[in-house]
Amino acid sequence: MNNINKNILIVTSEFPPQPGGIGNHAYNLAKYLQINKFKVEVIADQRSNSGREEFDFDKEQLFVVHRVKINRLRMFMYIKRVILLFRLIKTFEIVIATGKFPLWVVALSSFIYNRKFIAVIHGSEVNFSNSLLNKSISKALKRFTKIIAVSNYTKSLIAHLNYNNCVVIPNGIDKEKWQLDELSMLDVEGEPSLITVGNITDRKGQLNVIKQLPKLLEVFPNLRYHCVGLPTQKEEFINVAEALGVRTHIIFHGRVSSFKLKQLLKSSDIFVMLSSPTNTGDVEGFGIAIIEANYLGLPCVGSQNCGIEDAISNYKSGILIPYNNHAEFILAIQHILTNYDVYKNHSKKWAEQHDWSIIIKKYIKEISS
Numbered sequence: 001m002n003n004i005n006k007n008i009l010i011v012t013s014e015f016p017p018q019p020g021g022i023g024n025h026a027y028n029l030a031k032y033l034q035i036n037k038f039k040v041e042v043i044a045d046q047r048s049n050s051g052r053e054e055f056d057f058d059k060e061q062l063f064v065v066h067r068v069k070i071n072r073l074r075m076f077m078y079i080k081r082v083i084l085l086f087r088l089i090k091t092f093e094i095v096i097a098t099g100k101f102p103l104w105v106v107a108l109s110s111f112i113y114n115r116k117f118i119a120v121i122h123g124s125e126v127n128f129s130n131s132l133l134n135k136s137i138s139k140a141l142k143r144f145t146k147i148i149a150v151s152n153y154t155k156s157l158i159a160h161l162n163y164n165n166c167v168v169i170p171n172g173i174d175k176e177k178w179q180l181d182e183l184s185m186l187d188v189e190g191e192p193s194l195i196t197v198g199n200i201t202d203r204k205g206q207l208n209v210i211k212q213l214p215k216l217l218e219v220f221p222n223l224r225y226h227c228v229g230l231p232t233q234k235e236e237f238i239n240v241a242e243a244l245g246v247r248t249h250i251i252f253h254g255r256v257s258s259f260k261l262k263q264l265l266k267s268s269d270i271f272v273m274l275s276s277p278t279n280t281g282d283v284e285g286f287g288i289a290i291i292e293a294n295y296l297g298l299p300c301v302g303s304q305n306c307g308i309e310d311a312i313s314n315y316k317s318g319i320l321i322p323y324n325n326h327a328e329f330i331l332a333i334q335h336i337l338t339n340y341d342v343y344k345n346h347s348k349k350w351a352e353q354h355d356w357s358i359i360i361k362k363y364i365k366e367i368s369s
Contacts, residue, residue, distance in 0.1 A: 006367070007039045009092040011085060011106055013099025015044035015065065017057040019199070019230065019255065021171075021288055022099050022122055025150070028174055029096070029120075032360035034063045038367075041092070043084055043102075045077060046070045081105060089113055094367060097144075100125040100137075107140035118367065119144040123285025123307055124203075126157045127277070146366055150286045151307035157283075167366060170310055171286040172359035173351060178262065178295045185267045189251065190224025192269040192337060195298075197228045197261065197289045200237060200252070203282045204229070205274035205303060207237050208323045213246040215326040220333070225272075228253045228264060265293050270336055271300040273308055274323040287311040290318070295351035299343035301332045317343070317350040 010030050014023030026042065034040045040063040046054050049070060058065040066088065068080045082105050089095060089109055097106035098120040110117050119141055126141075128134045138161055141147060147166040149155035155168050198204035206227050216223055227234075227250065234252055241247040253264065265271070271293035275284035285307040290300045300318030302308040312318040319332040336343050 006094060007041075007092045008033055008094045008096060008367070009041055009043065009085075009088060010096045010098065011043045011081075011102040012097075013045070013101055014047075015042060017053050018047040021286070024288060025120070025122070025171055026098050028172060028356045029098075029360075029363065030063050031061075031174075032356045033363070033367075036360060036364060039063075041066065041088065043068070043081065043088065045081075078105075082108075085109055086112075089115065094118065096120060098122070103137060103140050107143040110143040116146075116367075117144045119147045121147060121149050121154055121158070121285075123151075123154045123157065123283040124281065126154070127281040127283050129279060129281040148363070148366060151310035153283075153305075153307040153309055154285045168310075169359060169362045169366070170354060171288045171291070172354045172356040173288065173291050173295060175295065175352070175355045175357075177258070178292060180262065180266065180296065184263065186263045188224075188226065188264065188267040190226070190269070191222040192220060192333065193224050193226060193267075194270050194272045194333075195226040195228065195264060195268040195293075196272050197265070197293070198273070199230045200227060200232050200234045202233065202278045203275055203284060205272075205276060205284075205323060207233075207240060208274040208276055208303075209272055210237055210241050210244070210246065210250065212324070212326040212329055213241075213249055214244055216330060216333075217246065217249065219330050223249060225250045226253060226264065226268060227251070228256055228261060230255050262296065265296045265298055268298060269340075270333060271298045271318075272302075273300065274303045274321075274329075275306050275308060276303060276323045277306070284308055291351050291354045294318070294347035297344040297348050299336045299340070299347050301329065301336070313346065313350045316346040318347070 012026035014020035016027050030040045030042050042065045046067045046069050068077050071077050094116045096118045097103050149168050150171045241250050273287050277283045287308040290311040294317050302312045303323035304320045314320050321328040321332050
């Protein structure tokens with residue numbers, strides 16, 4: 001098969017250099033399809049005010065990125081995205097939609113254009129608390145040739161729709177970006193030191209960890225909890241921590257450089273992601289930050305009943321527990337610390353199975369079938 005003749009347009013709700021799991025996934029999908037001789041272009045929003053970050057990032061890529069300029073009136077951005085899609089779609093054989101709005105707009109284009117339409121679903125976009133939004137997404141997904149879910153949990157969210165064109169391909173990491181050449185260790189506070197990487201929000205589960213700290217500190221009095229990521233709900237979480245008397249055991253690092261992130265991960269003891277669904281239906285579809293931490297040899301404690309179940313090889317790369325059970329949380333930490341070298345080795349091996357050079361072959365198989 002001569003892949004160079006296959007033109008692929010990726011329409012995404014997020015894209016680097018700004019953070020976000022959907023954007024990270026879309027970027028690697030574009031990058032590795034291009035490496036494998038597909039011709040790829042991307043439609044994404046500008047998310048910085050000046051657009052300079054995006055401009056500098058885009059010019060370094062092997063593929064073309066079409067940016068919708070930021071506007072205080074979101075409706076104008078939606079309209080521009082639709083116009084851009086309808087202008088570009090004519091020259092593409094395959095269209096991949098990833099993220100909430102892209103699912104709707106790409107489904108709309110299917111009424112006019114005969115293309116292979118592929119939806120990538122992560123979790124929240126198929127789990128709205130609003131029944132009307134859920135119905136609209138369900139109808140949109142019917143317009144797609146194929147649906148790719150990033151985890152078995154995400155696939156389960158649409159199981160009631162009885163789609164027979166849905167397959168699971170796990171999220172992946174780019175190993176090249178996680179090499180440790182000349183990486184110096186940091187003197188990270190905590191015995192043990194726990195770390196979560198992700199936007200400081202209800203979905204990412206930092207608050208679930210904070211609420212259990214009083215009990216954890218009875219067993220691990222020198223424990224420190226490190227939170228890395230955009231401080232979206234930081235002040236709210238600090239108020240809870242102060243009320244519980246655990247504020248001095250929590251360190252918020254904010255958004256850090258890639259190098260600093262690797263240092264923090266490599267210097268910590270256990271990665272933690274106790275995600276839980278929000279009132280709006282926002283859920284963790286996979287948890288790629290877990291695999292990234294695993295690649296640096298960091299075992300993980302993660303929550304059950306969400307996409308994290310696919311990101312952890314239970315009792316090998318980490319341990320799955322209920323997000324709100326402090327007793328199991330304590331036991332998980334103790335088990336990992338007691339068998340640390342075993343978990344460390346399994347974590348690295350597990351992460352290597354999720355390298356994008358392997359994951360992309362699964363995408364190519366689905367795109368080509």
